[in-house]
Amino acid sequence: MEQITKPLNRVDGPDKVSGKITYANDVAIDKLAFGYLVSATIAKGRVTSIRTDKARSQKGVLQVFTHENMPKLYSPPTYISPFDPSGDSGQQKHVPMQDDKIVYDLQYVALVVAESFEVAQEAGHLIEVSYEEEKGTYEEHPNPKDAEELEFLFGIMEGDYHRGKPEAAFEASEVKLEQTYTTQTMHHQPMERHGTTAVWNAGRLTVYEPTAWIFGHRKGVAEMLGMPVEDVTVISPYVGGAFGGKGLVAPHTGIIAAAAKEVNRPLRVELTRKQLFGCVGLRSATHSEVKIGAEKDGTINSIIIHTTGETPEFQKTAFESSVIAPRMMYSNPNMRAKMEVAPVPMSGPVPMRSPGEASGLFLLESALDELSYKLGMDPIALRKKNHADINLETNLPWTSKHLNECYDVGAKKFGWDKRNPKIGSMRKDGMLVGYGMASGSYPTLFHPASAKAKFLADGTVELIVGTQEIGTGTNTIIRQIAADYLGVAIEKIKVVMGNTRYPKTPPTVAAFTAASVGTTVAKVCEQLKTNLIRRATTNEASPLFGLKAETLNISNGTITNGTKEESLQTTLKRAGRPYVETQLQTQYSPEMFKKSSSSFGANFVEVEVDPITGWASLKRIVGVYDCGKIINPKTAHSQLIGGCVFAIGMAMQEAAERDLSNFRYLNSDLGGYHMPVQADIPDLDLSFLDHTDKEANILEVKSVGELGGVGLQAAIMNAIYHATGIRIRSLPYKPEKLLEIAE
Amino acid sequence: MNFFQYTEAKTARDAIKAKQEKEASYFIAGGSNLVDMMKEGIQHPQQLVDINTISGLRDIKNTGDTVYLGTLASNTAAAESEKIINFAPLVSQSLVKGATQQIRNMATIGGNLMQESRCPFFYDVSAACGRRTAGDVCPTVTAKDGIRTNALFGLNESCNTPHPSDMAVGMLALRSKVVLQSKKDTRKLALDKFYHIPVKENTKITHLQDDEMIVGVEIPLEHGFNHSAYLKVRDRKSYAFALISGAAALNIQTGTILNAGLASGWVGTIPWRFEEAENFLQGKAATESNFRQAAKIAISDAQPKKNNAFKVKLLEKILVRTLLMAKETPYGTNN
Structure with missing residues (x-):
């Protein structure tokens, strides 16, 4: 055990502080359209009229959505157990812009889609909404x-x-x-605002979104749109702060994805700072x-x-x-x-x-x-x-x-x-x-997770895990764990994460990532190590042939029992394969309880x-x-x-x-x-x-x-x-x- | 899109002329307030007249009788100026408590004096606001219990949000004058005559005329202030407006106060000076009991509502502490 317990710098630290990191809504996309969500100015009541003609007449405006023309969205029905490993996720049952009702302050009433953010915002300011406000009296704390x-x-x-x-x-x-x-x-207010980039391709949807739970988002978005989960990919390369937020899919993601399909363009909408106060949970x-x-x-x-x-x-x-x-x-x-x-x-x-x-x-x-x-x-x-x-x-x-x-x-x-x-x-x-x-x-x-470990011909290791980097250092500690459990130098280990095409993991919340994803990484590395050692001990050409696997260990990329050794790269080359990989899913065990x-x-x-x-x-x-x-x-x-x-x-x-x-x-x-x-x-x-x-x-x-x-x-x-x-x-x-x- | 004309002025006269030629024209200097308002859809200028291109408005001078600050001096330059620190430290003490370093680097003296309301109703264009629209009445003016932040002094039937500036409060205690230039001449207005209590008829709170521009602020040295302090009590220790601030300048000679300047921020709809308390202190010993009496005098005509009633007592306490701090802070010992 050499890397675990070391106070290593974050792998992504230098790139983050020098602005090189690509966050979800920085990803360059061809023919991207931009949107601006307009928020209600009452907390309770209904929209009596909404005038969009001035907004529509602005040069560069592609479409204006309101409850009158918004495609049908479904309420995410499984919001009630957000940390269930089945992937249920949803901040709320209520989906805005489906009817004239306003049930909270800053609720979206319109979405402008335009060629640029500036045009969308300006047009958004030109939308005139009339309301019938339902009066009430409120208290600072729940009574x-x-x-x-x-x-x-x-x-x-x-x-x-x-x-x-x-x-x-x-x-x-x-x-x-x-x-x-x-x-x-209280409000989370991470430095990076929430937002969605939705890209459709032949009926399949890719969503770039800062999220503390890519798999929950995938399910939530699929449910809101009424489409199979398999047709949705969520990508969240880095997250600029979550603090418990960004974990449950919020309504904007479904609205933006549906609008992108409607205008037939990739669409990016980032919420305003003000909207973070009312629309994404608190x-x-x-x-x-x-x-x-x-x-x-x-x-x-x-x-x-x-x-x-x-x-x-x-x-x-x-x-x-x-x-x-x-x-x-x-x-x-x-x-x-x-x-x-x-x-x-x-x-x-x-x-x-x-x-x-x-x-x-x-x-x-x-x-x-x-x-x-x-x-x-x-x-x-x-x-x-x-x-x-x-x-x-x-x-x-x-x-x-x-x-x-x-x-x-x-x-x-x-x-x-x-x-x-x-x-x-x-x-x-x-x-x-x-x-x-x-x-x-x-x-x-602890929540079950899965991970894939891949040993490549150049001597490097890829750890592929769905989990997301919300700024806590997940990809740094995964490298430390993998280095120790595989016996490979830490510089040789690369962590690939933040994509629902990768092995499934739980949300990055409740301080359980090390105990859940971390232990899963340790186990998949142990499994890969056993796999690699067996390839050497079962091959007659290997100097390690016939030795008991338990007597062997991997150290610095070499299988050894102290006297005899073979480098992993040699083992792999003899096997005639470009890589050896193994995948594993951890489960709850009775011992845990x-x-x-x-x-x-x-x-x-x-x-x-x-x-x-x-x-x-x-x-x-x-x-x-x-x-x-x-x-x-x-x-x-x-x-x-x-x-x-x-x-x-x-x-x-x-x-x-x-x-x-x-x-x-x-x-x-x-x-x-x-x-x-x-x-x-x-x-x-x-x-x-x-x-x-x-x-x-x-x-x-x-x-x-x-x-x-x-x-x-x-x-x-x-x-x-x-x-x-x-x-x-x-x-x-x-x-x-x-x-x-x-x- | 909301297009506007951008004009660079070479002289103050040019700037005034350009501004008068077009409706909805605004001078722009640091832009730290105006640009925000444009983004929020509160101001829709047809023309911005850039006055940064006018030379000679950035100077900070000591003329012997006064310290003079050019209107384009940045808040940072003013706060760090030796002339200010040595001869009018209260300006520096109050400035550094305002905004953030980044904003102070951009913000100017004239812009600071002219800054708009920071009230949430002012920034919410769906709400009624007497400072955004002439004739409007703020809902908090008519609300029975008021709101926590509203002013205690200078109340009116239009807008009771407190004036946000720290610097103006410090300058007010020092009895500063604003230097105004029109196309024809220049005039000086004492800072407490420069501002007026909000009125329903228009959105202005200053006596600045349409054909005038602030070119500087003059701080008289004749009052002989030799101690000062600025205390800003707030909900966050930096980058927050005051809950209440206190500014005190004292001319103390062998324990006796020859002259006192006392003002406060976030208690008046405009920067608020306590002249009666100042008069009380004149000739008195610089003692805590006299400071307490002065503070009592200062709060005597406050007009609280239920939700800001606490501010009266807090103001009293802050003024006592500010005066004590000032007594302990002779010129040359702060900053």
């Missing part, structure tokens, strides 16, 4: 009074989970905490009522969570499922975790960075902090006291768990011992200082608050994580940074602002939607514990990508409370929330 049953929770979880006797145990507890926590609606707001019952010694008896999430009016789905992570976090024998949804006029929500864990551990880790003050107990001691030695949701032992070590190492790095537990007691240069901490966790998931696997972490935060204005600043963050073996410490560390930045955005500044008189988005541009910039990010000291997890999978890895964004939100608010005595239970922080600071 439990409007709650309805959820259609699914990731297709696999119970929406109303309980163990023991949660209510009775809460009532019987010596110390009781009851609080309400809310989280805000992290929906949550409202959670939380009860914790404990004994005076800190033993938690019962945790009860009732979450209401925002959902569209046309389907009852939610991905910000606050009720999943808290089920297995602590050792409380009694638990209720119920998730419902309240409908509002919005498009289908999608997962966004640590979906569910982000809000779920915000509420749980905030509540634990509150409990620690009620008990007069150190927040770390309280968490250790309630350490979950097994996963109480599944009653399974962990594959590995080093959470207590995360607390200890983190506390030491951070200097937790210097914390004076008294609220508002710490000062620095006239500013109030607060220390806060919180736990984090994220499950290690005998233990529970999760990554864990501890977050520590220092904040400074101006005692006069109440303006808060993050000063430093320490994160220590237990993620099993780290294939590439550099790309893994970068993912943790990304997770932390997302958590800081959620905690401190990002929020959709909507006009509550009509539910339209108000801050729908990058100037108004306050994603963190460099100045918002303090010093981040993020590190992994040095443990592998032999029980988890053959690579001994656990999840990484999502963990940085879990728990930190609470740690920040806990630090603010420690500095000011003001508890922020509704994210994000805003300067006015600390206005009542005691001077």
